[in-house]
Amino acid sequence: MTFTHDLIVIGAGPAGLAAAATGADLGLRTLLLDEQPRAGGQIYRNVTVATRRLHGLLGADYSRGGSLAESVVVTGAEVRHDTLVWDVSPDLVVTGSRGGQSFQVRAPQLVVATGAMERASPLPGWTLPGVLNAGAAQIALKSGGLVPEGRVVVTGAGPLLLLVACQLLEAGVELAGLVETAPAANRRTALRHLPAALHAPSYFAKGLRMIVRLRRAGVPWYTGATELEVTGTDRATGLAFDVGGRRLHLAANTVLLHHGVIPNTQLSRLLRVDHRWSNSQLAWHVVADEFGQTSLSGLRVAGDGVAIAGARAAEAGGALAALGAAHSIGRLSPTERDRLAAPHQKVLRGECAVRPFLDALYRPPPYILAPADETIVCRCEEVSAGRIREMARLGCQGPNQTKFFSRCGMGPCQGRVCGNIVTQLLAAELAKPPHAVGAYRIRAPIKPIPVGSLANLQEMADSVVAKPHESTMAKSSE
Amino acid sequence: MAWQRIEDGSDAVPVRLVVEGRPVQARAGDTVAAAMLAVGVAVFRETPVSGAPRAPLCMMGVCFDCLVEVDGRPNVQACMTPVAEGMQICLQHGARRPEGA
Numbered sequence: 001m002t003f004t005h006d007l008i009v010i011g012a013g014p015a016g017l018a019a020a021a022t023g024a025d026l027g028l029r030t031l032l033l034d035e036q037p038r039a040g041g042q043i044y045r046n047v048t049v050a051t052r053r054l055h056g057l058l059g060a061d062y063s064r065g066g067s068l069a070e071s072v073v074v075t076g077a078e079v080r081h082d083t084l085v086w087d088v089s090p091d092l093v094v095t096g097s098r099g100g101q102s103f104q105v106r107a108p109q110l111v112v113a114t115g116a117m118e119r120a121s122p123l124p125g126w127t128l129p130g131v132l133n134a135g136a137a138q139i140a141l142k143s144g145g146l147v148p149e150g151r152v153v154v155t156g157a158g159p160l161l162l163l164v165a166c167q168l169l170e171a172g173v174e175l176a177g178l179v180e181t182a183p184a185a186n187r188r189t190a191l192r193h194l195p196a197a198l199h200a201p202s203y204f205a206k207g208l209r210m211i212v213r214l215r216r217a218g219v220p221w222y223t224g225a226t227e228l229e230v231t232g233t234d235r236a237t238g239l240a241f242d243v244g245g246r247r248l249h250l251a252a253n254t255v256l257l258h259h260g261v262i263p264n265t266q267l268s269r270l271l272r273v274d275h276r277w278s279n280s281q282l283a284w285h286v287v288a289d290e291f292g293q294t295s296l297s298g299l300r301v302a303g304d305g306v307a308i309a310g311a312r313a314a315e316a317g318g319a320l321a322a323l324g325a326a327h328s329i330g331r332l333s334p335t336e337r338d339r340l341a342a343p344h345q346k347v348l349r350g351e352c353a354v355r356p357f358l359d360a361l362y363r364p365p366p367y368i369l370a371p372a373d374e375t376i377v378c379r380c381e382e383v384s385a386g387r388i389r390e391m392a393r394l395g396c397q398g399p400n401q402t403k404f405f406s407r408c409g410m411g412p413c414q415g416r417v418c419g420n421i422v423t424q425l426l427a428a429e430l431a432k433p434p435h436a437v438g439a440y441r442i443r444a445p446i447k448p449i450p451v452g453s454l455a456n457l458q459e460m461a462d463s464v465v466a467k468p469h470e471s472t473m474a475k476s477s478e
Numbered sequence: 479m480a481w482q483r484i485e486d487g488s489d490a491v492p493v494r495l496v497v498e499g500r501p502v503q504a505r506a507g508d509t510v511a512a513a514m515l516a517v518g519v520a521v522f523r524e525t526p527v528s529g530a531p532r533a534p535l536c537m538m539g540v541c542f543d544c545l546v547e548v549d550g551r552p553n554v555q556a557c558m559t560p561v562a563e564g565m566q567i568c569l570q571h572g573a574r575r576p577e578g579a
């Protein structure tokens with residue numbers, strides 16, 4: 001297939017928006033593809049249409065996304081929303097589907113900016129209706145002004161947990177408790193990274209403001225909780241846990257879970273580029289250079305999809321990926337690239353300085369990373385942690401084997417939710433490092449697509465054969 | 479228990495949907511999942527393995543616990559689908575059906 005664009009960007013969160021704006025600004029024929037109806041990704045979700053009241057409630061960090069989204073509009077980059085990218089071939093042909101119609105596009109440079117997703121929090125009872133990720137509640141708030149009715153318990157570890165708690169409080173939600181799970185020992189290890197983190201003082205100011213806000217509101221706050229269990233039979237009725245030698249139960253209609261975010265690596269896995277296991281973030285990172293170039297020529301990754309560093313870092317990473325792309329196709333000299341890259345690199349360094357501290361402070365407790373035998377790990381096929389361990393004892397050496405024998409990871413989510421945990425369970429059971437155990441192989445389509453859109457692709461392929469001139473959509477730079 | 483709208487000053491137009499035969503109102507810009515939570519749908523589906531009840535976990539297209547039938551099409555991610563006037567939404571019980579079955 002001939003090139004339809006110079007640069008294709010997948011994902012319209014901070015990294016993708018910055019990549020598209022930077023690329024188009026440099027004169028690259030740029031196409032931005034995104035699954036949502038509007039720009040912003042999850043962090044800036046709905047930012048272009050959110051009401052004043054919502055902006056006020058979500059804060060300046062959220063509103064920043066508005067100008068970023070605007071920056072793409074002014075460059076005149078082509079943007080297709082409501083578009084699901086469900087396949088990318090090793091020669092970078094991107095297959096997407098929009099409104100039930102499939103299409104293919106191709107560029108010599110592809111930036112995957114598909115962001116992060118929340119780490120699974122496998123606990124007894126976490127499959128019950130009424131249990132959501134904390135980020136899910138934030139999404140409902142951003143996109144529909146919706147908050148859970150009744151009593152809400154938030155539990156887990158991470159800055160987002162406090163942020164969501166504050167935002168819900170602001171929105172008038174009754175917080176029945178904030179139950180932190182980070183082990184006390186985390187503080188000691190985090191302390192080592194404090195000096196480096198102090199280079200980003202704004203984080204501490206923000207953290208402090210959130211803590212004060214929650215304390216003032218008198219939200220019952222527990223730290224170092226263990227033995228968590230969501231209670232209820234048909235739906236969540238509360239959260240039980242041990243703290244300070246006591247067993248407590250907080251009645252609640254909704255329980256929100258959060259144990260940090262991890263890179264969404266579906267597309268980079270599909271393309272089998274190199275990944276490495278991060279022991280500090282307990283997740284797979286994509287191996288990429290500072291311009292996002294992966295082990296597959298022309299394929300770049302940017303933002304939280306590479307490694308978790310937050311929205312500002314993602315924005316810088318997106319810009320860097322576009323600069324690298326422009327240089328690769330001969331549209332930017334190395335000196336120009338490096339000159340333009342310098343300010344973004346500076347932002348990136350600053351944002352990354354605080355990460356080791358946050359990663360250590362909010363490292364999830366062992367019972368999340370290696371759940372008890374009875375706990376369900378694979379929500380789709382209802383496979384327990386014990387069953388995975390049993391598979392390892394029977395000789396399974398990695399997630400693809402346990403998938404074959406136990407169906408773990410074979411359901412509709414294709415292992416998105418359980419993958420990270422299954423890798424760690426197997427590594428522990430087999431006494432091997434996670435990278436030796438590996439991850440699920442990902443195959444296209446990366447999301448189920450209606451049969452109709454496949455048929456339409458076939459028609460398109462036929463018409464390309466029949467009418468070669470019409471298929472040459474843009475300049476043939478090949 | 480339903481999710482509720484905060485007073486967010488939105489002027490989004492109302493959209494009419496039918497959920498399990500019940501006419502309900504949503505807001506333009508809602509996803510099907512958000513609209514369902516807002517009208518008190520507590521259980522979105524039952525698992526094919528044990529029949530356990532499920533509802534959205536992630537609201538961002540990751541967990542697939544929000545699969546519903548939209549206008550006769552099964553296995554649609556409710557959290558990734560914008561509402562549209564007159565949309566018919568049905569819950570899925572038990573085993574996943576192949577498309578068109």
Ligand code: FES
Pocket residue numbers: 511533534535536537538539540541542543544545555556557558
């Ligand atoms: S709620 Fe998780 S995919 Fe829809």
